[in-house]
Amino acid sequence: MAQTVVLRRSQAPWTIFSYGFRPFFLGASLWAALSMALWIPFVSGIVVLPTAFDPVSWHAHEFLYGYLGAVIAGFLLTAIPNWTSRPPLIGWPLGLVFLLWVAGRVVMMFSMGLPPFAVAIVDLSLPVAIAVVAGNEILAGKNWRNLIILALLAAFILGNAIFHWEAARGNFAAHGYGLRIGLGVTVMMIAIIGGRIVPLFTRNWLTRRGGGRLPVLPMQTFDKVALLILLAALIAFVVRPAGTVTALALVLAGAAHTWRLIRWAGDRTVAEPLVWVLHIGYAFIPLGAFGLAGNVLVPDLITPSATQHLWMTGAIGTMTLAVMTRATLGHTGQNLAANAGTLCIYIALLAAVAMRLAAGIWIDHAMWLYTCAGAAWFAAFGGFAVAYGPLLLRTKTPV
Structure with missing residues (x-):
């Protein structure tokens, strides 16, 4: 199998x-860079794009279902064979x-005058x-453990379809069910x-450096409970984002996933950006939960x-x-190992998160902060x- 795959990869045009x-x-x-520009x-x-979507809805869609859709595709098409x-x-x-994805970006950009359907x-x-590809491979390979990925993909597709439906009806889709479904699915993923x-x-990196305190093994009982709590909170967020019950569920989910993250020994990874950035990316899940709860409890x-x-630029942007x-x-x-360039990439993204958050506090300077956050992104x-x-463009060259 392995030799056949290597041969097939070498024969790719x-x-x-x-x-x-x-x-x-x-x-x-x-696309992440161009769409932000x-x-x-x-x-x-300053400019008018030939899209039927309002600026905020186009931006939200092209991040969540455009950029992220490509990352999910690349990740799954690489991981599923393994x-x-x-x-x-x-x-x-x-x-x-890949051309299907490109076509999606083109029609979203030039949707003015095109039938919404x-x-x-x-x-x-x-x-x-x-x-379809993931379902066929997971079922054919009897990889039952990852059936949950198919369920999440189905929900992701549903969210995108609802986003289009809401926009076609003239609604502000960036604040609708379609966006919240896609966001909730991605946070769960x-x-x-x-x-x-x-x-x-983290365990692999720490072991190579001599061991010591290691992360707990994944998917123990507490992890499963924490995931169920998060699932309940996300469903509440989709259905009623400003509800008090939703806020309390988000606080509970934030606490559970803060403790989950603490158990992974992230404080021991400061020497390697390639590892600590994973912990920071995950940290935005509880931070986002606490933040959204705060919008309800302390408006x-x-x-x-x-x-x-905090979930979009923070959790999704950083983790991807x-x-x-x-x-x-x-x-x-x-x-x-991360070189100086990679470290700068991570710092720029975290700066974008900080400035986008600041734009929600200092409203009078929001446009300037949007611009700074966009530049950092x-x-x-x-x-x-x-x-x-x-x-990405050249053959595998070990160093």
Whole structure:
């Protein structure tokens, strides 16, 4: 099996289509940078984009279902063959799936005058294709442990469809059910997958450095309880985000996942950014839960959209960038260690989180802070494309 896969990868027409992560991580980083560069003048009224969506809804959709959709696709198309020991999707089939994502970005950008149903169908084609591929491989490989991923993908697709439906009805989709479903699904996905990889990668790194206090083994009874609490809180958030019961559930989920994170020995990883960034990314799950609860219990302290970005820019942005850098290094034969450039990428993203949060506190300076946060975001993902793009485009070269 392994030799056959290596042979198939070597026969891919272009190196970029030899692994699922290659086109999708590169495309995701470029789109994250470009869409932000377009959005700041769009929301400021300086330019007008030919999209049928209002500036905030277009921005929210292209982050959650555009950028993140590509990262999820790249991650799953790379991970599932390892989970199932089944042949990977490579070559022209992978290229065609990638084109579905590109088509989605094009129709969202130029949706003005297009039938909303047609825009939705094109945009939904990628997540549906990924769900079909993932479902076939997981079922064929009898990889029952990861059936939960199929359920989350189905909910992610539903959220995107509802987002389109809300926008077509003239609603402000950025504050609708579609966005909250997609956001909730993604936070749950980070909690599940992050709950596997953060303690595992931390344990491996600490063991190589001589051991000592190690993270607890993943998915023990407490972890399962913490995930169920988070699931309940996220459902409440989707249904009634401003409810008191929702706020209390979010506080409980925040406390549970703070303790979960503490058990992973993140304080011992300060010497390696490639590891500590995973802990910071996960930390935004409880921070976001506490922040959104605070919007209900202590209103007017900070805007809900700002605290929501603790999950969006914070948890999703940081964790995806952490996985993209680590997976690219690992799968291209590089040392699993962050250089100065990678550290700068992480710092730029964390600066974007801080400035976006500040925009929700100092409302009078919000537009200026949006611009600063957007510039830092652009630097992070543009920096990834510049630093990691060459690795994604060339064959595996161990160093």
